[in-house]
Amino acid sequence: MDCPVPWLGTARLVAWVPTAADEPAVWAVHSDPDTYRHVPSARLTRHEDAARLLSTWMDHWDRHGFGYATVRSVDDPTVLGFAGARFAALNGAEVLNLYYRFAPRAWGVGYATEIARAVAQWAAAEHPTVPLIARVATNNPSSVRVAERIGLVRTDLQDRSDEVDHLIFASRPVQEPTPSTLRAAIPPTSQGAWR
Numbered sequence: 001m002d003c004p005v006p007w008l009g010t011a012r013l014v015a016w017v018p019t020a021a022d023e024p025a026v027w028a029v030h031s032d033p034d035t036y037r038h039v040p041s042a043r044l045t046r047h048e049d050a051a052r053l054l055s056t057w058m059d060h061w062d063r064h065g066f067g068y069a070t071v072r073s074v075d076d077p078t079v080l081g082f083a084g085a086r087f088a089a090l091n092g093a094e095v096l097n098l099y100y101r102f103a104p105r106a107w108g109v110g111y112a113t114e115i116a117r118a119v120a121q122w123a124a125a126e127h128p129t130v131p132l133i134a135r136v137a138t139n140n141p142s143s144v145r146v147a148e149r150i151g152l153v154r155t156d157l158q159d160r161s162d163e164v165d166h167l168i169f170a171s172r173p174v175q176e177p178t179p180s181t182l183r184a185a186i187p188p189t190s191q192g193a194w195r
């Protein structure tokens with residue numbers, strides 16, 4: 001049986017290590033057209049894709065001891081959304097991708113800012129040399145606002161692997177490595193692993 005383990009806590013929220021029991025919530029949030037209003041093509045349309053997505057998150061936890069987490073209120077077991085950070089490659093540079101995605105009923109009360117700030121503080125303490133980045137669709141002002149409010153700085157970087165226009169916010173300069181240092185440093189599976 002799954003035994004949820006807390007990862008980060010804030011005044012109102014707890015981010016839990018994800019378990020298989022979170023699959024219905026992963027599906028609910030990632031198949032909701034409202035949560036993909038800005039990038040409709042990325043919305044999940046098949047249940048098995050939610051299982052696969054959750055499995056990639058759990059695999060990252062197994063390998064690195066952190067990752068994308070399941071977010072609940074401190075006083076209610078209902079899943080509100082997901083947030084966390086995981087290793088990824090941006091144009092060949094190793095980064096930590098900041099993730100936040102909440103069910104629409106939980107929007108507008110500062111939850112994303114609150115948990116994203118906790119993730120950013122965790123990243124600064126645990127991986128101080130790795131840039132924490134937020135990749136935000138240009139048409140997503142509330143997500144831009146969250147990135148700005150937690151202190152990430154807008155860069156002029158562009159994700160060359162992406163078809164959708166994104167702004168890239170970062171906690172520190174992103175150094176694009178040479179091909180040889182890239183091959184040594186980044187597992188191929190993390191290339192472009194944003195979600």
Ligand SMILES: CC(C)(COP(=O)(O)OP(=O)(O)OC[C@H]1O[C@@H](n2cnc3c(N)ncnc32)[C@H](O)[C@@H]1OP(=O)(O)O)[C@@H](O)C(=O)NCCC(=O)NCCS
Pocket residue numbers: 034035036038081100101102103106107108109110111112113114135136137140141142143145146149
């Ligand atoms: C983006 C998202 C995480 C924001 O969640 P949230 O809990 O509502 O965010 P917060 O309440 O912490 O903050 C939102 C900020 O955006 C602002 N905002 C909201 N709508 C806005 C708009 N249309 N234009 C400008 N700012 C806006 C809010 O005023 C708030 O800023 P403030 O605290 O300075 O007033 C949430 O909308 C979501 O999950 N969206 C779908 C998934 C997604 O887009 N994830 C990000 C992918 S990069």
